[in-house]
Amino acid sequence: MTEVIKADICVIGGGSAGLSIAAGASQMGARTVLIEAHKMGGDCLNTGCVPSKSLLAAAKVAQTVRNGARFGLSEASPNIDMAVASRYVNGVIATIAPHDSVERFTGLGCKVIEAPAKFVDSRTVSAGDKLVRARRFVIATGSRANVPPIPGLDKAHFFTNESIFENTVRPEHLIVIGAGPIGCEMAQAHRRLGSRVTLLDIARMLPKDDPDAVEVVHERFRAEGIECAQSVQDLRVENSGGGYAVVLKENGRERRIEGSHLLLATGRRPNVRRLNLEAAGVRYSLKGVEVDARLRTSNKRIFAAGDVIGGYQFTHMANYHAGIVLRNALFRIPAKSTPKALPWVTYTDPELSQVGITEVDARSKYGDSIRVLRAEFSHNDRAQAEGAPHGFLKAIVSRRGHILGATIVGPHAGELILPWVLAISKNLKIGDIASLIAPYPTLSEISKRAAGSFYTPTLYSPRTRMLVRFLGAFG
Numbered sequence: 001m002t003e004v005i006k007a008d009i010c011v012i013g014g015g016s017a018g019l020s021i022a023a024g025a026s027q028m029g030a031r032t033v034l035i036e037a038h039k040m041g042g043d044c045l046n047t048g049c050v051p052s053k054s055l056l057a058a059a060k061v062a063q064t065v066r067n068g069a070r071f072g073l074s075e076a077s078p079n080i081d082m083a084v085a086s087r088y089v090n091g092v093i094a095t096i097a098p099h100d101s102v103e104r105f106t107g108l109g110c111k112v113i114e115a116p117a118k119f120v121d122s123r124t125v126s127a128g129d130k131l132v133r134a135r136r137f138v139i140a141t142g143s144r145a146n147v148p149p150i151p152g153l154d155k156a157h158f159f160t161n162e163s164i165f166e167n168t169v170r171p172e173h174l175i176v177i178g179a180g181p182i183g184c185e186m187a188q189a190h191r192r193l194g195s196r197v198t199l200l201d202i203a204r205m206l207p208k209d210d211p212d213a214v215e216v217v218h219e220r221f222r223a224e225g226i227e228c229a230q231s232v233q234d235l236r237v238e239n240s241g242g243g244y245a246v247v248l249k250e251n252g253r254e255r256r257i258e259g260s261h262l263l264l265a266t267g268r269r270p271n272v273r274r275l276n277l278e279a280a281g282v283r284y285s286l287k288g289v290e291v292d293a294r295l296r297t298s299n300k301r302i303f304a305a306g307d308v309i310g311g312y313q314f315t316h317m318a319n320y321h322a323g324i325v326l327r328n329a330l331f332r333i334p335a336k337s338t339p340k341a342l343p344w345v346t347y348t349d350p351e352l353s354q355v356g357i358t359e360v361d362a363r364s365k366y367g368d369s370i371r372v373l374r375a376e377f378s379h380n381d382r383a384q385a386e387g388a389p390h391g392f393l394k395a396i397v398s399r400r401g402h403i404l405g406a407t408i409v410g411p412h413a414g415e416l417i418l419p420w421v422l423a424i425s426k427n428l429k430i431g432d433i434a435s436l437i438a439p440y441p442t443l444s445e446i447s448k449r450a451a452g453s454f455y456t457p458t459l460y461s462p463r464t465r466m467l468v469r470f471l472g473a474f475g
Helices: 016-027 042-046 049-071 082-100 102-107 181-192 211-224 315-329 359-369 381-385 418-425 430-434 445-452 462-472
Strands: 003-012 032-035 111-113 117-121 124-127 130-139 143-145 173-177 196-200 227-229 233-240 243-250 253-259 261-264 268-270 302-304 344-346 351-356 370-376 392-398 403-410
Touching: 003 016, 016 032, 016 042, 016 102, 016 130, 016 315, 032 130, 042 049, 042 082, 049 082, 049 181, 082 102, 102 111, 130 315, 173 181, 173 243, 173 253, 181 196, 181 211, 181 344, 196 253, 211 227, 211 351, 211 392, 211 403, 243 261, 302 315, 351 418, 359 370, 359 392, 359 403, 370 445, 381 445, 392 445, 403 418, 418 430, 430 445
Parallel strands: 003 032, 003 130, 032 111, 130 302, 173 196, 173 261, 196 227
Antiparallel strands: 117 124, 124 130, 143 268, 233 243, 243 253, 344 351, 351 403, 370 392, 392 403
């Protein structure tokens, strides 16, 4: 017999957004139901952020061994066991998994249903042998790997981020289609773990990032032996001798690249199938569920958050969405999703981080009314000491010193971006960063150096020298 469950809020999807909403709602006293059809933790824990950064960590250790000679260590070539690396990745997932587990959420007072969900009507969801009737619903079903209509791909076995971390055999030659963040990270990880790697894209590498910063990453890729082909055309896939061949046009000439394995990293698609959103009166498209600024769908009792609404598909964005939904759904506060300072990081080596507007976009929007401040890691003593002097920080400011954006490419760029996130979100001016006391020697000094350069033209101008000489005449 079908069980009917009544709740204050029902969350569909146990990924980053869904878990944050369910945890918050249940701890604040709401009768909460969480429905998850697959794995708790969603993409981030199982097939995204956690495994990718774990594999990158293993790859970085291998690269450190290769580069040991310059630090006076014996030259060595690491003996890489992909199965052991895979066990390390799975061990990290297993360590974090209890935080996202059914047991933890049940302990928080949340009713967890492990079954596919679909709407029956505008106020009811069916999941397994249960019906859930709630005052508010949240669609947080995330996204999945996009598979583009490349000729021949339907006859090929290929990896996506949802399967690559299950692989325990090192690819001889991995062809990565898609040079966005996932493609770039996995290309470098596998190259450092001993595979030959070719990286392809119909556009340029990391197209949303500052081109100067991307070139620093590209230069490192070339130095490590990753072959990159950008702005290619007419891709098709063929079977070839137990592996695959990708045929393409590059600079107008046809080229054939043969490899042992394929990895698709060609974007994401929202998970909206099988939800029967039509029954709930929820509008959606190929881009995702349509929401307003308060993250309400066309059915105002139903919210949506995270990757399923498209846009910036980051775990930290999903967590931000969770706060907006909780304020609206539980407290009826008309909070709006208007992130002023959204950072993102690509975890290649060197890392590339961004917040606010890039130089290209700033010049397009503001013309010559901006100033670009730049500091090089080659001038940072800590970076030199650690043998990582490549890259730079670029800050975009108005002529009056208002911070519009920042790009960092270099060691630990993801950690170094936070002061700039704070500055933009709190409307700080460049002088607020320039006046900070940064500990020496640290990589964080690069922020102070860049900010200080805003005042260089004035401080060391002929007018200043004249003033100093004038004041000196009085003793």
